[in-house]
Structure formats: structure tokens, C-alpha cells
Amino acid sequence: MFKVQREIITISEEKCTGCGDCIPNCPEGAIQVIDDKARLVSDLMCDGLGACLGHCPEGAITFELREAEPYDEYRVMGSIVKQGENTLRAHLAHLKDHGQTEFYQQALSYLRERGREVTRPGRQTQSRQPWAH
8 A cells, every 4th residue: 555644643652551541532443552552553544633632641642744554534434333323423523623524525425325324413313314514
């Protein structure tokens, strides 16, 4: 796979205590605790927006500009939909909040292609409608 220069997280092994506080704040599922340390498990799962940054009590997560596989919204969505509607809604809100229109549209396309419906933010779960622009 080709690589591109982009901002991506890096996790300091020296600073990381393995507490896992960063994991629920990474809706893309790019971080896991392995061998008692948080690890970036896939470049292509990290969107580089830093939702995890402020949740590390040790300051072990930072950005770096480096060669990495390009972020892959379709692959991320494959993981996200398995985690349930709340995670899906959080991920879509995360993309919108960061102005990631292209990734947001890719996510919606992924859902439409699979006939997937999710509850719109602020609506009750009985009122299920597809995400719309």
C-alpha cells in the first residue's frame, strides 16, 4: 500500500501507563492496550483529528507528521457499525464537528450501500431514519 505524509498520533511508550482512558475516545478503534501499553494498531484507522489527545492523563499521545497509510473511512466504518448505534452516532458527530465533510460523506455512502439506518441525533430510537445531509 502507498503511504502519504500526514498528521497521525504517536504514543510515547515511556509515558503511557496503559490506563486505557484514550480508547473510548477513539471512535475509529485505532488504539488498543497491548502488553500493558496503548498502541496505535493501524495507521489507516487513525483519522489524525486527535479525539484521544485530551484524554491521556500522562500526556503520552501527541501528533507527528510522518509517512503513513492514508486514513480509510470505509475500513473504519466496517469496525464502527459492529460497535453499535451509539458508537456510530459518535463517529459521525466527530467527523462533522471537525469539518471532515469528505469522510462524513464516505461514511454516509457506506451506510446507504448496506441499507443501514441509524437514529438521527436528538431523536427517539423508535423514529429510525437514514442519516441525511
